[in-house]
Amino acid sequence: MRRNEGTSEGCADDADLYAEQATVLDLNARGKLxxxxxxxxxxxxxxxxxxxxxxxxxxxxxxxxxxxxx
Structure with a gap:
């Protein structure tokens, strides 16, 4: 996780988010969800x-x- 500038709030790295989206779309396309x-x-x-x-x-x-x- 990276930190938002000026806050202690963390957020997911964009690369991780895109990888997760690809995984979800793949699982859905294969009928696994x-x-x-x-x-x-x-x-x-x-x-x-x-x-x-x-x-x-x-x-x-x-x-x-x-x-x-x-």
Missing amino acids: RTQELTPHRFPLDRINNAFEAVQDLLRTHAIFVGLEI
Whole structure:
């Protein structure tokens, strides 16, 4: 981890983040992730505002992740 200048807050190195994204995309492409279970809140693209509202109203919706169907 590297440190943000002027703070003690750490953040992931960009290279590590990109490697993790590639791993997740690969696992998903091979059907190794149960993405339906990870994102039970799904919205068509034309309802993107509803998706944002669901995340903002976390206490009621319990929507930590939402999926957009494109």
